Amino acid sequence: MTMCIIALCNFLVGGLIGICGIAGFLLPMLYAGGLGYSVQLSLTLSFFAFLISGSIGSWNFHKQGNLDLKFSTFLCGGSVLGGLVGVMLNSLIPATQAKTLLYLVVLLSGISILYRNRNTTAVAKERHELLDSKAFVVAVGVVTGAICSLSGAGGPVLVMPLLVVLGISVHMAIGIALFDSIFIALPAFVGYCYQLDALPWTQFLLVGVTHGLGTYLGSRNAHKINQKPLKTAVSVGSIVLAVYMLSTLL
Template sequence: MEYLIIIVGNFLIGGMIGLTGIAGFLLPMLYSGFLGMSSAQGLALSFFAFLISGILGAYNYYRAKNLNLKLAVWISMGSFVGAVGGVRLNLLMEEGIVKKILYLVVLLSGISILLRKDEKEERKKSRPGQKMPLWFWLAFGAVTGLICALSGAGGPILVMPLLVVFGVPVKTAVGIALFNSIFIAVPSSIGYAMGCRPGDLLLLLPLSLVSHGIGVWIGSKNTSLIRPDVLKKGVAVFSVLLAILKLITG
């Protein structure tokens, strides 16, 4: 039964990522919150999946010319270093505290989706000509990488809206966030996997990666079948309610 839940969960969450660019933060909730796995095992499986969705998503955005590669590389260099620190910090903390951080990040992520303005309004306020020094983007990547690796947030749910605030156009921000999530996922997936017994990942990892990759690919190819804003709101409401429940009940 656990295998079926993992396959279906990864497929559905992958599909939502393909459709909207968000929802990855639900994976750690599935593993640690619903299936009761240890935080290290749940985060290892989640970040390996984020690696797949990041590669597929970034590739599609690059082909569509919605990826500022230079900016993405500078942010990602900082994120790689930050992610290493986030994993080390996570493994030093108590299991219960780590899960509470995860639930809190999921709660805040859901609220941020509900409060986010639509793309047309964001596009009007975008300031693509605004320049930030390179050290700023390195620091930005390091801080967001640390938070994402520590909590299991994945990346885009935190990085994308912040990039928009700093004047990056919405579609470009999504492309950069997906590219950046690869560099958060690499050290995070390896670091958390080292904290697991090999048998904990041996069968579950291939199942999750294949089903997640199929979901992301199908979702990204069928964005016209469902209104992304409706799906985003549904994901947000579900996330907020689930996070509140887990914070109250533990």
């Protein structure tokens, strides 16, 4: 039954990521809150999935011309360092506090998605001059990478809206954020693997197949689906789940 739940949820979350670039933060919630896995195992499985969805999703956006590789180089360089910092910080936090942080990130992510989804009247902004500063872009990568690696957020839920605010088009921002999520996930995945007594090879295989298939199908059919109600459902569900899980820790 546990394997069936993992397969189904990874397929569905992969599909959501392929369609609109969000929902990865639900996976560590599933593992830690729903299945009772340790924080380290939950994050290991989650970041393994993010490696897959980030690779598939960013490749599709690259083929569509929505991935600025030159800009992404500096962002991703910072994210690698941030990912390592996040793993080290997580190892210093007690399990209960780590779960609290995870649920808070899910809650805030759901609220953020709901707010952005309702605020559809925003006009496009000019590209901010800060994006021309390599030091600033690297710093953004370090900070967002550390937060995502520490909490289990996939990356796009933090990086994508920040890039949009700074004047990058939405589709380009999603493509960059998905590509950046690879470089957050890689050091995080390796770091959390080292904290496990044994690697869950069966789960890795199951996650790889189901999450990859969901991401592929979602990205192939994204243009056919109205994303607004989908994002609303994800955000409301995330908020309800996070509030419930936080209440269990009180």
